[in-house]
Amino acid sequence: MSDTDLGRRFATGGEDELEEIINLYGEKLLRYATAILCDYQEAEDVVQDVFLSAYQNRAAFDGENLSAWLYKITYNRSLNQLKKRRVLYFSEIWDKAVSPAEDIGLSDETLRALRRLKPKERALLYGRIMEEQSYEDLSLLFGRSPVALRKQYERAKKRLAGYLTAGHYGKEQKHEYI
Template sequence: MDEMIMERVSAEERETLIDELMDQYGTEILRLVYSYVHNYQLAEDLTQDIFVKSYKSLHTYKGKSSLRTWLWKIAINHCKDYLKSWYNNHVIPVEDDYIYDVKREGSAEEAAIQQEEDERLVHSVMGLPVLYREVIYLHYYEDIPIREMARILSVNPNTVKTRLRRAKVLLKERWEE
């Protein structure tokens, strides 16, 4: 249904499509949102808002990109809008811990060391400015190609490459500290 123009889709078909999108991309969108807001409960709320917004905006989907790309663009713009909002800038949320869903074989010592390194890497990535954090996240955590990232972020592919390169340099500097 990606290529289909969504202008004349019945309400039932829209609900079915949004359910499929939530099943297929819900976890990805939640992780993406968390990478922006650093609070799991807030990320869940914003993810729900994103799917409501997507449902209401299905008629605007023209099939020029995949539904996934369209949905990611909505999610990223929604996150950026939230980060610029009065609420975000004036209300202090309670911190939460990022829950790792990692299962490894090996000794407890190896698992503890790996978890510590993973936490350090996540902390380093989350500490990057949004411009760099989003390209690192999309590229390494979601395996999104540069051209698709450019469409999602509404920038030139060379801009994505430059941001990735700068983000890697910043991460290397932080990692070496």
């Protein structure tokens, strides 16, 4: 069954369709939210809220591109969660936080480097690399053209590669984006 068929059934359906999209997208959205938030427990809460919100607002959904719609809700809810923390920098937070590296299939070194990127950059990289989303799908999520996202992706990838080198973990980069 295609994403569009499921989307149309979900838009007019009930709990059976909700259960179907949870089974299909639950783990993917959880990994995506964890990559943005860098906190597995918060990501679980966000994804639960995403499905609740999607279910409550399903009548307003046009039935097209269910995947992009769910990723967009997850992205926005994750950013809202980051704002709620009211913490942008403070690397000492990470000493106390649960490391989600194993939950999303990343090494601790990669996760540390990702934390240095802005949440939007993390979301873009994760969506493009780990979820293999097209620039067209990502443009629906970010509200930017595929060409602009491709350029932003290349810049974020270059920054991440720089952070992965040993010289970038010194005093010059002591703050992390949360």
